[in-house]
Amino acid sequence: MTLTDRQQQVLDYLRQQIDTTGLPPTIHELMQAFGWASPRAASKHLEALIAAGAIEMAPHKARTIQLAGARRRPDTLELPLVGRVAAGEPILSDGSVERTVAVDRWMFRPSPDFLLRVEGDSMIDDGILDGDLVAGKATPDAEHGQIVIARLGDAGITIKRLHKRGRTLRLLPRNPHHAPIDPDPTEDFAIEGIYCGLLRRA
Structure with missing residues (x-):
């Protein structure tokens, strides 16, 4: 060739x-x-x-x-659906996975690793509504302005837009009725993934 x-x-x-x-x-x-x-x-x-x-x-x-020569990838992904996640537990811990859901792999970018059920209305201005299934890519790293899935102490898992200024991180809601979250460096905090898209029940 x-x-x-x-x-x-x-x-x-x-x-x-x-x-x-x-x-x-x-x-x-x-x-x-x-x-x-x-x-x-x-x-x-x-x-x-x-x-x-x-x-x-x-x-x-x-x-x-x-x-050429690559194994053909299936058109569907089997993603674990994550329900309520206990504080301190990784998002894909055995206890948090409700079931698996088959999705069209071409719906999302980047390719996701899990689905997370949204609870609350803090991200409505980004079109993320209560009850939606958010697709996430598991990663501890994210860029300023990305929507992230984060573990936040006793609050468990939250979905917010990441604001980075130097070494300081802030989690911004997309609803004026909710306040920003400033993670306490002494508490259990970690970025678990980045937002790839969502599924909404008709």
Whole structure:
């Protein structure tokens, strides 16, 4: 398989995105990554990689990209649904998992590890409502402005938007009737994951 330098760069980018997020990039993301002005430029490079046998994909559907030789990933994920989590317990402790739920893996980005049942209305301005099932990616790290799932002392698990200033962290609600939370460094506090999306019952 002989590729041009740019085709190899595109292939390396596809591999990096799939390894990091569990999902291939969209056409728009490819355009942004390589500075292409039109979707056609991205499609032409993907077509060249298909012709070279480097990738496989359904026509005109970038989200179906598979690296050649890679085991095909199922279209569904079996995610543990986390219920009420006891203070001090990891979010995926045996006692907190109610059941598993099958979800379409293409609904979320990055690929989630669990679902958490929302209790309360502190995030309504971000469209997260009481009773929603929030998808989370298990990680202890998060960036300023991300929505995080955090363990907070006796309060158990909370969902808030993270505000970082230097070494200081603040958890911001998205409802003016709720106050921000300033984690006490002496209490049991940890970021358990980042928000990937949600499911809502009809």
